[in-house]
Amino acid sequence: MDWVSVHALTFDVFGTVVDWRSSIIHEGTRLAAAKGITHVDWAEFAVAWRAGYGPAMDRVRQSDLPWTHIDDLHRLILERLLVEFEIGGLSEDEKEHFNRAWHRLRPWPDAVPGLHRLKARYTIATLSNGNVALLTNMAKQAGLPWDCILSAELFRRYKPDAAVYTGAAALLGLPPERVMMVAAHKGDLWAARAVGMRTAFVPRPQEFGPGQQVDTAPESWIDVQAGDFVDLARRLGA
Amino acid sequence: MDWVSVHALTFDVFGTVVDWRSSIIHEGTRLAAAKGITHVDWAEFAVAWRAGYGPAMDRVRQSDLPWTHIDDLHRLILERLLVEFEIGGLSEDEKEHFNRAWHRLRPWPDAVPGLHRLKARYTIATLSNGNVALLTNMAKQAGLPWDCILSAELFRRYKPDAAVYTGAAALLGLPPERVMMVAAHKGDLWAARAVGMRTAFVPRPQEFGPGQQVDTAPESWIDVQAGDFVDLARRLGA
Numbered sequence: 001m002d003w004v005s006v007h008a009l010t011f012d013v014f015g016t017v018v019d020w021r022s023s024i025i026h027e028g029t030r031l032a033a034a035k036g037i038t039h040v041d042w043a044e045f046a047v048a049w050r051a052g053y054g055p056a057m058d059r060v061r062q063s064d065l066p067w068t069h070i071d072d073l074h075r076l077i078l079e080r081l082l083v084e085f086e087i088g089g090l091s092e093d094e095k096e097h098f099n100r101a102w103h104r105l106r107p108w109p110d111a112v113p114g115l116h117r118l119k120a121r122y123t124i125a126t127l128s129n130g131n132v133a134l135l136t137n138m139a140k141q142a143g144l145p146w147d148c149i150l151s152a153e154l155f156r157r158y159k160p161d162a163a164v165y166t167g168a169a170a171l172l173g174l175p176p177e178r179v180m181m182v183a184a185h186k187g188d189l190w191a192a193r194a195v196g197m198r199t200a201f202v203p204r205p206q207e208f209g210p211g212q213q214v215d216t217a218p219e220s221w222i223d224v225q226a227g228d229f230v231d232l233a234r235r236l237g238a
Numbered sequence: 239m240d241w242v243s244v245h246a247l248t249f250d251v252f253g254t255v256v257d258w259r260s261s262i263i264h265e266g267t268r269l270a271a272a273k274g275i276t277h278v279d280w281a282e283f284a285v286a287w288r289a290g291y292g293p294a295m296d297r298v299r300q301s302d303l304p305w306t307h308i309d310d311l312h313r314l315i316l317e318r319l320l321v322e323f324e325i326g327g328l329s330e331d332e333k334e335h336f337n338r339a340w341h342r343l344r345p346w347p348d349a350v351p352g353l354h355r356l357k358a359r360y361t362i363a364t365l366s367n368g369n370v371a372l373l374t375n376m377a378k379q380a381g382l383p384w385d386c387i388l389s390a391e392l393f394r395r396y397k398p399d400a401a402v403y404t405g406a407a408a409l410l411g412l413p414p415e416r417v418m419m420v421a422a423h424k425g426d427l428w429a430a431r432a433v434g435m436r437t438a439f440v441p442r443p444q445e446f447g448p449g450q451q452v453d454t455a456p457e458s459w460i461d462v463q464a465g466d467f468v469d470l471a472r473r474l475g476a
Contacts, residue, residue: 132409134411136363147377148374171392172370172371173369173370173371
């Protein structure tokens with residue numbers, strides 16, 4: 001692949017940069033200890049919260065909801081899960097703090113060192129369905145050294161809408177072929193490729209927990225595949 | 239002033255963070271040396287380029303031009319100045335490189351150390367009429383440690399349009415009173431204050447060169463005034 005002409009890398013975040021599952025389990029366990037909640041399987045809760053996210057975005061895509069950012073979608077899902085998991089007695093402040101667990105997600109161990117290496121050679125930006133405040137707070141907390149925070153929120157469209165990818169390249173002042181999308185999910189890469197972006201696949205086999213089936217198979221249409229971000233830096237000459 | 243509740247600082251950039259005048263003189267002098275241009279007063283050229291910026295934005299504000307970002311406005315002005323200053327013989331690549339001198343502006347000496355201190359306590363973001371690519375490239379080149387790049391471009395309105403300030407606070411997920419605008423220009427602060435933001439005035443008496451009259455007088459409606467960014471950090475407890 002010719003990546004000498006690539007100037008910027010844009011990153012999917014949930015699952016690709018940060019380990020949402022273990023982070024939400026950690027936050028749930030802390031909440032449970034503080035509130036004396038003993039009956040909840042937080043691994044199950046974490047996966048259910050994440051599973052609500054696609055359908056919630058679909059409601060926005062289909063105009064069943066007006067534009068709604070991820071913090072508010074997470075909160076909608078949380079309200080439903082608190083009923084389903086029979087978690088009561090949380091104050092508004094406690095719910096809001098728990099909802100913002102998504103601002104405090106922890107990076108995969110290779111993410112920060114890998115991003116530092118990549119940043120030395122490339123412009124590195126988020127390109128996430130997470131809102132700007134979430135991504136900014138997460139970066140500050142986790143030490144993710146982004147050059148620029150780009151979000152679906154800026155375009156009021158959720159990935160994989162083409163407008164998000166073309167909009168990101170335009171804001172970076174680059175033609176799409178000079179931007180490489182980095183993601184753990186092939187659907188994201190496929191949509192980026194469709195507008196002319198380069199693609200890097202970094203599978204995260206542990207995203208949904210141990211022993212889960214995750215598609216890590218190489219694809220001929222993907223430009224580069226790497227084991228983690230440090231490996232990606234090496235493969236991209238950074 | 240109660241700034242304990244302030245969570246984020248947003249910064250004007252041209253003049254406040256970077257010294258556009260000396261940077262453009264430097265770039266012009268380099269261009270002149272390379273091209274054997276001897277008749278141009280680059281200090282005069284720099285001030286003329288900057289002076290064209292307000293009227294160019296006015297054309298966008300008045301819909302005489304469709305939305306046009308600053309790189310393209312700078313280029314429009316440059317084309318006119320090349321005629322007025324009788325500078326010929328530049329290739330398209332040379333013009334484009336010179337136009338992007340605005341991506342390479344150098345910070346005032348206190349800016350980088352001051353921002354690092356402020357970043358330890360606050361979220362720090364640009365809030366500039368410069369476009370996202372310009373601000374991102376400038377930050378990378380100059381080592382400006384922004385948490386987030388916010389730009390008038392995201393709202394397709396130029397400061398001092400209220401939509402830019404309210405839009406920035408919304409993207410940061412904060413009510414305006416938890417955001418402080420930092421600028422060397424009172425008009426910018428006045429517009430920020432009008433939507434409920436806090437204000438910090440950091441005059442830059444050398445912005446237009448030595449011996450120029452610059453309004454550095456304190457104002458009762460401004461929340462904090464500082465001599466430079468390190469002084470601002472001290473005054474804001476960072």
